[in-house]
Amino acid sequence: MTSEEITAPHMVPGRLYVPYFNYYGAPGSEFYRQLRDNKKIMGIKCPQCKKVYVPPRSVCAACFNNLSELVEVSSKGTLLTYTVIHYTYSPSYQPADVPYACGIIQLDGADTGLCHLLGEVDLDKITIGMQIEAVFKDERKGNILDIKYFRPV
Numbered sequence: 814m815t816s817e818e819i820t821a822p823h824m825v826p827g828r829l830y831v832p833y834f835n836y837y838g839a840p841g842s843e844f845y846r847q848l849r850d851n852k853k854i855m856g857i858k859c860p861q862c863k864k865v866y867v868p869p870r871s872v873c874a875a876c877f878n879n880l881s882e883l884v885e886v887s888s889k890g891t892l893l894t895y896t897v898i899h900y901t902y903s904p905s906y907q908p909a910d911v912p913y914a915c916g917i918i919q920l921d922g923a924d925t926g927l928c929h930l931l932g933e934v935d936l937d938k939i940t941i942g943m944q945i946e947a948v949f950k951d952e953r954k955g956n957i958l959d960i961k962y963f964r965p966v
C-alpha cells in the first residue's frame with residue numbers, strides 16, 4: 814500500500830438521533846409559557862433604544878443593554894421574506910410535508926422578524942409584504958410549533 818492509499822478517507826454513512834432539552838433563559842421561558850397558556854406572543858423591549866425583539870433575547874443587539882421588559886405584540890404582522898421548500902432531506906425532522914413555505918414575519922409591535930411556517934395559502938400566491946396572522950394549535954406544548962403556522966389575513 815502506498816501512503817496515499819493509507820491516508821485516503823473512507824466515509825461510512827450513519828444517522829444520529831440526539832434527544833435534548835434546551836433552556837431559553839427567563840425571557841424565552843415566559844415566551845413559550847405565554848404561547849402555550851394564553852396564545853400570546855411576547856417580545857422584549859430595550860429600555861434604551863426601545864427596540865422590541867421577537868422572540869425575546871437577553872441582550873439588545875443594537876446597544877448591548879440587558880433586556881427584561883416583556884411586552885405583548887400582535888399575532889398579526891407583515892411577511893418580510895419567504896422560501897418554498899421542495900426537497901425532503903429528512904422527513905422526521907422537517908416540520909411539514911413538502912412542498913411547504915417558511916417565512917420571516919415581523920409582527921405588529923416588533924422590530925425583528927420571527928421565522929415560521931406559512932399555511933392556508935397557495936404557494937404560488939405568497940408575496941413579500943402580505944399581511945398574515947398566527948394560527949395556534951388547539952393542543953399546545955410550550956414550543957414554537959404551538960403556532961401551527963401563519964396565514965394570510
Ligand SMILES: [Zn+2]
Pocket residue numbers: 859860861862863864873874875876877878
Ligand atoms: Zn437597545
